[in-house]
Amino acid sequence: xxxxxxxxxxxxxxxxxxxxxxxxxxxxxxxxxxxxxxxxxxxxxxxxxxxxxxxxxxxxxxxxxxxxxxxxxxxxxxxxxxxxxxxxxxxxxxxxxxxxxxxxxxxxxxxxxxxxxxxxxxxxxxxxxxxxxxxxxxxxxxxxxxxxxxxxxxxxxxxxxxxxxxxxxxxxxxxxxxxxxxxxxxxxxxxxxxxxxxxxxxxxxxxxxxxxxxxxxxxxxxxxxxxxxxxxxxxxxxxxxxxxxxxxxxxxxxxxxxxxxxxxxxxxxxxxxxxxxxxxxxxxxxxxxxxxxxxxxxxxxxxxxxxxxxxxxxxxxxxxxxxxxxxxxxxxxxxxxxxxxxxxxxxxxxxxxxxxxxxxxxxxxxxxxxxxxxxxxxxxxxxxxxxxxxxxxxxxxxxxxxxxxxxxxxxxxxxxxxxxxxxxxxxxxxxxxxxxxxxxxxxxxxxxxxxxxxxxxxxxxxxxxxxxxxxxxxxxxxxxxxx
Amino acid sequence: xxxxxxxxxxxxxxxxxxxxxxxxxxxxxxxxxxxxxxxxxxxxxxxxxxxxxxxxxxxxxxxxxxxxxxxxxxxxxxxxxxxxxxxxxxxxxxxxxxxxxxxxxxxxxxxxxxxxxxxxxxxxxxxxxxxxxxxxxxxxxxxxxxxxxxxxxxxxxxxxxxxxxxxxxxxxxxxxxxxxxxxxxxxxxxxxxxxxxxxxxxxxxxxxxxxxxxxxxxxxxxxxxxxxxxxxxxxxxxxxxxxxxx
Numbered sequence: 001x002x003x004x005x006x007x008x009x010x011x012x013x014x015x016x017x018x019x020x021x022x023x024x025x026x027x028x029x030x031x032x033x034x035x036x037x038x039x040x041x042x043x044x045x046x047x048x049x050x051x052x053x054x055x056x057x058x059x060x061x062x063x064x065x066x067x068x069x070x071x072x073x074x075x076x077x078x079x080x081x082x083x084x085x086x087x088x089x090x091x092x093x094x095x096x097x098x099x100x101x102x103x104x105x106x107x108x109x110x111x112x113x114x115x116x117x118x119x120x121x122x123x124x125x126x127x128x129x130x131x132x133x134x135x136x137x138x139x140x141x142x143x144x145x146x147x148x149x150x151x152x153x154x155x156x157x158x159x160x161x162x163x164x165x166x167x168x169x170x171x172x173x174x175x176x177x178x179x180x181x182x183x184x185x186x187x188x189x190x191x192x193x194x195x196x197x198x199x200x201x202x203x204x205x206x207x208x209x210x211x212x213x214x215x216x217x218x219x220x221x222x223x224x225x226x227x228x229x230x231x232x233x234x235x236x237x238x239x240x241x242x243x244x245x246x247x248x249x250x251x252x253x254x255x256x257x258x259x260x261x262x263x264x265x266x267x268x269x270x271x272x273x274x275x276x277x278x279x280x281x282x283x284x285x286x287x288x289x290x291x292x293x294x295x296x297x298x299x300x301x302x303x304x305x306x307x308x309x310x311x312x313x314x315x316x317x318x319x320x321x322x323x324x325x326x327x328x329x330x331x332x333x334x335x336x337x338x339x340x341x342x343x344x345x346x347x348x349x350x351x352x353x354x355x356x357x358x359x360x361x362x363x364x365x366x367x368x369x370x371x372x373x374x375x376x377x378x379x380x381x382x383x384x385x386x387x388x389x390x391x392x393x394x395x396x397x398x399x400x401x402x403x404x405x406x407x408x409x410x411x412x413x414x415x416x417x418x419x420x421x422x423x424x425x426x427x428x429x430x431x432x433x434x435x436x437x438x439x440x441x442x443x444x445x446x447x448x449x450x451x452x453x454x455x456x457x458x459x460x461x462x463x464x465x466x467x468x469x470x471x472x473x474x475x476x477x478x479x480x481x482x483x
Numbered sequence: 484x485x486x487x488x489x490x491x492x493x494x495x496x497x498x499x500x501x502x503x504x505x506x507x508x509x510x511x512x513x514x515x516x517x518x519x520x521x522x523x524x525x526x527x528x529x530x531x532x533x534x535x536x537x538x539x540x541x542x543x544x545x546x547x548x549x550x551x552x553x554x555x556x557x558x559x560x561x562x563x564x565x566x567x568x569x570x571x572x573x574x575x576x577x578x579x580x581x582x583x584x585x586x587x588x589x590x591x592x593x594x595x596x597x598x599x600x601x602x603x604x605x606x607x608x609x610x611x612x613x614x615x616x617x618x619x620x621x622x623x624x625x626x627x628x629x630x631x632x633x634x635x636x637x638x639x640x641x642x643x644x645x646x647x648x649x650x651x652x653x654x655x656x657x658x659x660x661x662x663x664x665x666x667x668x669x670x671x672x673x674x675x676x677x678x679x680x681x682x683x684x685x686x687x688x689x690x691x692x693x694x695x696x697x698x699x700x701x702x703x704x705x706x707x708x709x710x711x712x713x714x715x716x717x718x719x720x721x722x723x724x725x726x727x728x729x
Contacts, residue, residue: 057643058643061664061665065660065662163659164657165649166649167649
């Protein structure tokens with residue numbers, strides 16, 4: 001095999017190497033150009049040859065398989081790959097800007113900003129998981145942001161694709177990942193749990209909001225293994241002003257047992273987006289680490305950890321959907337609201353990890369200036385929130401499964417659609433308005449939502465009562481134009 | 484080029500017809516048959532005749548243990564398989580028996596190799612049940628990609644340049660890139676008697692230009708195939724298991 005020459009100015013398969021952008025432990029990144037290219041390009045060349053880490057080759061092969069199969073704004077676009085036997089490389093879209101790594105000197109960041117960053121990364125993870133991939137190396141240097149705001153996840157060399165051979169799994173006995181961010185199950189060699197990415201994101205959120213890494217920087221296996229039984233210092237123990245809702249979210253991400261974390265990245269993003277609705281458990285109150293007895297029990301009772309059943313990623317995600325139900329609180333919608341509750345109840349009973357977001361749209365006039373107080377001086381927002389909780393009460397949902405939202409909008413259908421898209425809603429339940437007069441005047445909200453939503457929409461109607469005898473309009477009584 | 488690969492047809496006319504039709508719709512340009520055309524199922528005559536016609540038109544076919552047992556009563560088999568083969572011997576004509584007897588154990592096709600069972604000793608009909616057997620099979624030949632059947636459960640094995648093994652259970656319809664620089668053993672599911680819990684007939688398509696392999700399933704009229712087995716007086720379990728894919 002003739003070794004290709006990688007140096008500035010060299011041309012590899014039509015790509016001109018302009019500038020070396022980065023030299024890592026496993027690969028070198030080059031800025032490359034090609035006549036007719038529609039975007040800035042990056043070429044990744046693995047470090048192979050004598051003395052190179054054999055993992056570099058395998059991780060490059062993994063990326064070569066996974067990247068071409070990914071789509072969407074949260075991944076760099078795949079452009080081309082070189083034949084491994086001749087000239088191994090991957091050409092991909094170069095994302096403008098910097099990773100999160102240069103921000104480390106600014107830490108800790110303001111809480112609200114950390115939450116915003118967290119939402120963006122969780123959204124990107126949700127998108128990746130839905131494409132059957134667990135990233136397994138979430139850390140600041142692998143995260144960038146597009147000018148439009150979306151997070152982009154880089155480097156799929158350690159990732160697991162549920163529908164491709166996992167070359168990393170049996171090649172190596174040692175866990176692969178980045179020490180401070182690696183989840184407990186990754187340390188045990190488990191590579192197919194999407195909640196490992198939520199753990200890594202939890203580490204990042206903890207680090208960015210406190211300036212301290214929750215599990216230190218130890219690179220030794222022994223040091224890393226401590227996280228299998230030792231919990232981190234609660235952020236409130238480090239910063240007295242740390243918001244309880246953020247501690248609740250961060251510590252839930254850092255649970256040792258994956259089943260105790262958020263079931264999906266979308267549910268994590270949802271909580272980060274609505275801090276006031278986060279259910280505050282014991283986690284949010286803690287100021288100290290677990291007592292030694294608890295730690296020792298975890299330390300020496302490792303066998304009690306349940307064995308892992310491999311579950312398809314898609315099945316895992318679809319068992320924990322976010323369902324949104326649009327409720328009209330106007331009078332005369334009781335029968336429809338009962339029907340909506342029955343439908344919502346069925347879904348939530350079947351899927352214990354599902355959660356329900358109850359929506360109501362507060363219509364704004366197009367031209368008038370709206371006041372939050374109505375004629376009687378009631379706060380309309382609060383009235384609606386109370387109304388939504390009242391609607392949901394018979395479902396007897398535990399608090400973390402239920403949130404209520406009043407959307408202010410001119411166009412109710414557009415508001416529901418926007419909410420669904422921004423919050424990765426899996427399923428919208430909406431009632432069909434019965435009054436034909438209203439429908440004629442306003443157009444059908446449910447029809448528009450059903451037609452334009454990107455997710456599943458169920459249009460609910462109350463059980464039809466047997467129709468009363470209607471005077472038929474065409475032939476007998478009534479004014480007729482024929483005589 | 485698109486190659487359609489079929490293994491363990493086992494005289495199941497309904498299943499093999501469904502697979503052939505689906506593979507043709509997908510644009511298969513070449514057909515590879517990995518053995519066990521007879522045994523278990525009710526239409527051995529049709530199955531062998533169909534294979535003979537396909538071979539006439541350029542298909543590659545290798546010998547399976549059930550095919551070998553037709554002329555060779557000393558092949559070791561379980562009781563149900565033995566009953567089915569004894570019945571099959573009385574059904575196949577001379578030209579069909581001669582065709583089966585003349586099939587090769589192994590066929591080479593460029594960087595690819597076709598064989599019914601584990602390749603290091605093809606006439607002893609060993610199963611590839613894990614990475615150990617897969618490694619033995621891969622190192623026994625110089626082929627980049629080996630294809631076999633026999634075990635009736637789809638699997639893909641890969642050997643890296645440093646001889647480390649990876650095992651993988653493929654997902655139907657999801658293409659697997661067979662990367663250069665490593666060697667592969669592709670184990671096919673069964674057309675006529677799937678045993679991976681999915682009763683639909685199993686086969687695979689290989690795109691040689693993209694070096695991508697896709698496992699496919701074809702739904703077929705199991706009721707009819709099972710009825711035919713019962714009507715021929717073959718063991719009822721051979722009919723029943725088709726519904727479960729076990």
